[in-house]
Amino acid sequence: MSVALFIPCYVDQLYPQVARATLAVLAARGVTVEYPLAQTCCGQPMANAGCEGDAHAAARRFVRTFAGYDTIVAPSGSCVHYVRHHFDALPQTSQVQHVRNATVELSEFLLTLPEGPPIDFPYRVGVHVGCHALRGLRQAVSSELGPTPGGALRTLLATLRGAEVVALDRPDECCGFGGTFAVDEPAISARMGSDRIADHRRHGAQVLVSGDMSCLMHLDGIVRRQGAPLPVMHIAQILNGERP
Amino acid sequence: MSSRQEILDAVRRNRPDARPLPDLPTGAALPHDAVERFAAMVREVGGEAVITGDVSTAIHNRYPEARRVISMMDGAPFTAGSLDGIDLVIIRGELGVVENGAIWVAESAMGHRALPFVTMHLVLVLRATDLVADMHGAYAALGLERRTPGFGVFISGPSKTADIERALVIGAQGPRSLMVVITPP
Amino acid sequence: MTTHPEAAEAFAQDAERTAWHDQALWFVRAKRDQVTRAIPEWEALRTLASGIKAHTLSRLDEYLEQFERNALANGVVVHWAADADEHNRIVLGILRDRGATRLVKSKSMLTEECHLNPYLEAHGITVVDSDLGERIVQLGREAPSHIVMPAIHKRKAEVGALFAEHFGTSPDEDDPGRLADAARGPLRSALFGADAALTGVNFGVAETGGIVVCTNEGNADLGVHLAPIHIACMGIEKLVPRVADLGVFLRLLARSATGQPITAYSSHVVTPRAPGQLHFVIVDNGRSEHLGRPEFREALACIRCGACLNTCPVYRRSGGHSYGSTIPGPIGAILSPGVDLAKHASLPFASTLCGSCGDVCPVKIDIPQQLYRWRQMVGRAGLLPAKKRLTMTLLGGVFGSRAWYEWCGRMARVALRVVPGWLARRTAWGRERELPVAPKESFREWYQRSGRG
Numbered sequence: 118m119s120v121a122l123f124i125p126c127y128v129d130q131l132y133p134q135v136a137r138a139t140l141a142v143l144a145a146r147g148v149t150v151e152y153p154l155a156q157t158c159c160g161q162p163m164a165n166a167g168c169e170g171d172a173h174a175a176a177r178r179f180v181r182t183f184a185g186y187d188t189i190v191a192p193s194g195s196c197v198h199y200v201r202h203h204f205d206a207l208p209q210t211s212q213v214q215h216v217r218n219a220t221v222e223l224s225e226f227l228l229t230l231p232e233g234p235p236i237d238f239p240y241r242v243g244v245h246v247g248c249h250a251l252r253g254l255r256q257a258v259s260s261e262l263g264p265t266p267g268g269a270l271r272t273l274l275a276t277l278r279g280a281e282v283v284a285l286d287r288p289d290e291c292c293g294f295g296g297t298f299a300v301d302e303p304a305i306s307a308r309m310g311s312d313r314i315a316d317h318r319r320h321g322a323q324v325l326v327s328g329d330m331s332c333l334m335h336l337d338g339i340v341r342r343q344g345a346p347l348p349v350m351h352i353a354q355i356l357n358g359e360r361p
Numbered sequence: 362m363s364s365r366q367e368i369l370d371a372v373r374r375n376r377p378d379a380r381p382l383p384d385l386p387t388g389a390a391l392p393h394d395a396v397e398r399f400a401a402m403v404r405e406v407g408g409e410a411v412i413t414g415d416v417s418t419a420i421h422n423r424y425p426e427a428r429r430v431i432s433m434m435d436g437a438p439f440t441a442g443s444l445d446g447i448d449l450v451i452i453r454g455e456l457g458v459v460e461n462g463a464i465w466v467a468e469s470a471m472g473h474r475a476l477p478f479v480t481m482h483l484v485l486v487l488r489a490t491d492l493v494a495d496m497h498g499a500y501a502a503l504g505l506e507r508r509t510p511g512f513g514v515f516i517s518g519p520s521k522t523a524d525i526e527r528a529l530v531i532g533a534q535g536p537r538s539l540m541v542v543i544t545p546p
Numbered sequence: 547m548t549t550h551p552e553a554a555e556a557f558a559q560d561a562e563r564t565a566w567h568d569q570a571l572w573f574v575r576a577k578r579d580q581v582t583r584a585i586p587e588w589e590a591l592r593t594l595a596s597g598i599k600a601h602t603l604s605r606l607d608e609y610l611e612q613f614e615r616n617a618l619a620n621g622v623v624v625h626w627a628a629d630a631d632e633h634n635r636i637v638l639g640i641l642r643d644r645g646a647t648r649l650v651k652s653k654s655m656l657t658e659e660c661h662l663n664p665y666l667e668a669h670g671i672t673v674v675d676s677d678l679g680e681r682i683v684q685l686g687r688e689a690p691s692h693i694v695m696p697a698i699h700k701r702k703a704e705v706g707a708l709f710a711e712h713f714g715t716s717p718d719e720d721d722p723g724r725l726a727d728a729a730r731g732p733l734r735s736a737l738f739g740a741d742a743a744l745t746g747v748n749f750g751v752a753e754t755g756g757i758v759v760c761t762n763e764g765n766a767d768l769g770v771h772l773a774p775i776h777i778a779c780m781g782i783e784k785l786v787p788r789v790a791d792l793g794v795f796l797r798l799l800a801r802s803a804t805g806q807p808i809t810a811y812s813s814h815v816v817t818p819r820a821p822g823q824l825h826f827v828i829v830d831n832g833r834s835e836h837l838g839r840p841e842f843r844e845a846l847a848c849i850r851c852g853a854c855l856n857t858c859p860v861y862r863r864s865g866g867h868s869y870g871s872t873i874p875g876p877i878g879a880i881l882s883p884g885v886d887l888a889k890h891a892s893l894p895f896a897s898t899l900c901g902s903c904g905d906v907c908p909v910k911i912d913i914p915q916q917l918y919r920w921r922q923m924v925g926r927a928g929l930l931p932a933k934k935r936l937t938m939t940l941l942g943g944v945f946g947s948r949a950w951y952e953w954c955g956r957m958a959r960v961a962l963r964v965v966p967g968w969l970a971r972r973t974a975w976g977r978e979r980e981l982p983v984a985p986k987e988s989f990r991e992w993y994q995r996s997g998r999g
Contacts, residue, residue, distance in 0.1 A: 363626070364627060364628040364632060364830075365626035366609075366624045366831045367628055367830075368626055368628060368782065368828070368834055369610060369611065371830070371834035371835070371837075371838075372606045372610065372782065372834045372840065373607040375834055375835070375837040375838030376604055376605065376606055376607065376837060377600075377603060377604045377840065379605065379697040379842060380597070380600045380601045380602075380603075380604040380606060381597070381601060381602050382597075382598065382787060383594050383597040383598060383601070384789075385594070385790050385791065385793065385794065386587075386594075386793075388607075388690075388793075394936035395589070401805065404808070405807075406806065406807065406808075407810075410918055413734060416813070434671035440899045442770065444738075445738055447995040452580065457809075460585075460807060461797075461807035461808040462807065462808075463807075463808050463812070465561040473771070474767075474770075474771035474819050475767070475768065475771035475772050476905040477767075478764045478768045478771060478811075479768065479772070486921060491613075495797070496792070496793040496794075496796050496797050496808075497790070497793040497794075500776075500790040500792060500793045502791065505789045505803035505814070506712060506753050506788065506789045506790070507752065507756065508576070508618075508790075509754045509756060509816045510814075510816065510817070511815075511816050511818075511819070512771075512813070512814065512815055512816065512817070513622075513813075513814045514767070514811055514812060514813045514814065515796070515808065515811070516810065516811060517806075517807070517808045517810055517811075517812075518810050519641060519810065520762070520763050520764040521762050521763065521764050521810055522678045522679075522680030522726055522762060523560065523695070523762075523804070524678040524695065524696070524697055524726075525678070525682070525697070525705050525725055526570070526698075526701065526702045526703050527573065527574070527695070527811050528702075528704075528723070529697070529765070530722055530723050530726040530727075532727075532730070533678055533726060533730065533762070533763035533764065534557065534676065534678075534730060534733050534734055534737065534763050534764055534765045534768055535763060535764025535767070535768060535810075535811075536763070536764070
């Protein structure tokens, strides 16, 4: 089986350590992945801003780049959701249909593999399942639909020794990032983010974990502006044995 | 062209392809402790519930100071004067719904459509045998498609509002209390 | 014209009020979660409701005719209004025919949409909104900020100040119970003294020609059973085929709206009270046009429970007035663009697309998907802000080419490293957040350097 790695544009440029961790975690589980250099972006930033037409060049590049692989793994629920759900705006060639079906989010993919080496992570962990992973990909049960969220991210965290997931007042409220929303409506976006962080702090979280670096980029920006430390980590980094 | 025709034509032009009409549930079975559950639900929605065969004592004990009392228990029309200044109205309920504490009251039982609403306090008397589990069962039992009363209402609890800072206030414009007397078989 | 971001920011500047507003509505959302979990078949009910509405819309003309036929047989006078103006003229005409000058109204978002109150007042009619929340915003000369809790944006002290002015209560009074009690007398007087009563319609039943009106205060019933004329105004989309369909919708409505198992009063009005008149005004006002938009028509299934407002993290922190439309919140953001796309162009973007609205919707409207589609309509109509439009075109070009992408990525990282703090804080991102710390090397640079690429 050929597996390709899709690294979201902002992770490639701003969080290379997350991409490297993704590579290492997959390697540790015996999966050899290729990172095709022709890739850029899935197209979501433009499309969510109302410019689907401007997203097509990126989307077509995505299809061309990845059509030859059996599986395309990406450490981002949001980008995977975009590929699966919004590539419906492209003509549905067999290649397009293939990449829509074959693109999977990292934590979901990891659950199909044998477990990696045991990892100690003695921290109180605040979990943030990105909304597109949660309600878009249905990776967990949203609080609107049921009381027990479950999901890939929590399942992976449960394999860590010493990690304790903190309970929150609002288990899955949006962090306020929302792509261009973060700059279209900075006041509301930041308010949502600081409310989110406050919930985690109130319950003693020592580190904020997500499968989506975009949410974490926003939350980290607010944490650092607040001047009170609360490290953020992508799940790939933790599974790679890194510590906050 | 009349607006009526214009609207109907536009709807006909723009309506989507036919979609099937789903079948409806017939309603859940009545739980064995239906009376207790119903009473608990009446209390939860802000009402009071008493299970007793002695209706008049129950009412007197709860509302000893009511002066102008209108009882519609005999089903006669309301002819007793002004609708304002009524302390207590007593009406027979036709059907109680366990899941939400609602009681169906048909126009024929009210005497006047306004009576359950203008009164300061309302008493609904319901037979314990007239309970259904849920709203599907209620509509199935009422059969409103066959015998439509001119007016009927599900009443669940007293008049209430939460329009000021979400604080629950019992007794908005309508009755300040609702007592449900459930008479055992 | 004020856009959502501007109005939202103005609302959020009062941090204390925003926190209260957010918390109050979250409380309702949490209550909704709790009561829906008591119904094991909740998800099946939502599917059923969605199916009934989809069917009804697919045969809406036939059900409208059936509804009218049955209503006429019940002795109801049926009127049809193509738009808001005609609706307002019809209501005024009914009142003038009977010499009615004092009208009491229970809550009706349709009459808000038609701006009925100012129209009637300009024609000499005294209008009293009899729902307490509606009365509060009426006295405050405001529009409702929520479709179920019209005065949710107001603090109790502000209500106290209004009531001191209008009802003579102490200016310091801010106890909700005593304030509600102070309004009870004047409202009951208005209800007992009205010449006519107007209500909205929660559901019209084609099979019986009757309507259902749901309230908690009993104000709709007090109005219509006391006044000699009852006018019920109904949008064409409010129909259900069978009376038993109400079993589905009444189970969903209040649980979704306020977390109650059912409203205190669910009134089924079929015939006029003897003696008395009953008028139905059936209103289109853009609905039939919306029915003709295949991508957007499912929004017509909305039963106006307000659950999507309560759960929306943006609505909770920006307040209903920030939407600048009769229906605020997520559902307003997908209905209003259909009425006036240019005016409401910022609304589909007043969302993070978190999807919570779709998960609480009792009739399963895919609101996030509709928001996404409206964004494309705004883009295609050339209604995006020029700067955003240009940015996206450039960005689209950058991502279309590997070389461009790599070059721009390097430049962006350099810029992030050298931008001075004061300048960063003047960007939309940096105003509220620190910029990411840019690494020297991108992942792909590392990948190639380490000989893997």
